[in-house]
Amino acid sequence: MSQTASQTVETPSRCGVVGGGRMGAGIVHALLLAGAEVTLVERDAEACGAARARVANSVEASVRRGVLAEAAPVLARLRVTTDAADLADAELVVEAVPEDLALKRDTLHRIAAAVGSEAVIASNTSSISLDELAEAIDHPERFCGLHFFNPVPASKLVEVVLGAHTTPTLRGRAEGWVRHWGKTPVVVRNSPGFASSRLGVAIGLEAIRMLEEGVASAADIDAAMTLGYGFPMGPLRLTDLVGLDVRLGIARYLESELGPRFAPPTLMEEMVARGELGQKSGRGFYDWG
Structure with a gap:
């Protein structure tokens, strides 16, 4: 895990994102810019190609804005795949599939089956109950919401959503990660639509x-x-x-x-x-x- 001088909370250096649409690609962009290696999982080869292009376009836009010197070293830390098993070594995986309860539960179940028991699993849901989603995974104490905002590269806010089983330790870690990613955390309890x-x-x-x-x-x-x-x-x-x-x-x-x-x-x-x-x-x- 990487660590900054001003932040004592270690940040995940190996991350995963499942779902490479506009939001998922934006989350990948934020993690890559923070120095992480990122595995992006999509449903098929065509979706993988489209997701990779979204991330590449976003990173290249950061170069044009002067945020990055060059895109190639950043994109070299991105792996795009259709196999959730490639998330096995991830320390943090963010689910970013469309806002559908059944789809999110199935996705979270696949993530939990792929990662180690110490890995943190997060949902980018903007409204669905964290506790309903947590039923899909084991060890729900390592599960929280990380609700990024669209467009992710420009937005400075991430809601850290606490489920009934989310530990105080994970709350603190998640707040530190968000700050390391250059954004501001707002902590909310699990409630419909959050804040x-x-x-x-x-x-x-x-x-x-x-x-x-x-x-x-x-x-x-x-x-x-x-x-x-x-x-x-x-x-x-x-x-x-x-x-x-x-x-x-x-x-x-x-x-x-x-x-x-x-x-x-x-x-x-x-x-x-x-x-x-x-x-x-x-x-x-x-x-x-």
Whole structure:
């Protein structure tokens, strides 16, 4: 494990990430920049190629911004594979598959079967109960949430989510890791939507309702929050960036757990049904074409 002079918490030097989509690739980027060797697991060869390209593009963007001198030595520490057994020597593995309870449980079970009993397993879930996910693994005391934010390279926040079995020692270690990765930890207990998703989705849903009611245009609603409240990005543009389908899934889960105030607006459901998912589909509340 690597260690900084200012931080007494050792940080994992061999890490794994399962799921190489936008979030997973961003997490890999953060771990690589912190000096770790990273194994990225995807479902098939085609997904592996796409995930590797995402990470490479992200690292090369860091070079263009002057954060890194060159990309090749960093990318040399990346291994992309379809075999979860390649995680055997990892000290930390982060699950970053889509926000689906059954899929995440299956993924966490595969991770637990591959790694050693001392390895820490974390979920990047933005809303699902840590305790429900922990049922999929043995030694749940070594399990926590590490909720990164999109886009990971630019975001400075990581929610450290504590499940019922997460040990105080792991809490301290996780906070130290997040700081070593150049980000700020916010510790929350296991609760639907945690802190960030619960608040962020509430604002996003109300913005969609306002658009649906014709209160203002998407651009003007977003400008009200960026210029009036200092948000770095308006709630509708952020929803486009995250993905309307992703936020719809979170809203439905929060509605089931917290009640009708999180019921998704009709406009949101209609847009997802039409395939207007935001930036990834080329169209959402904005035209990304």
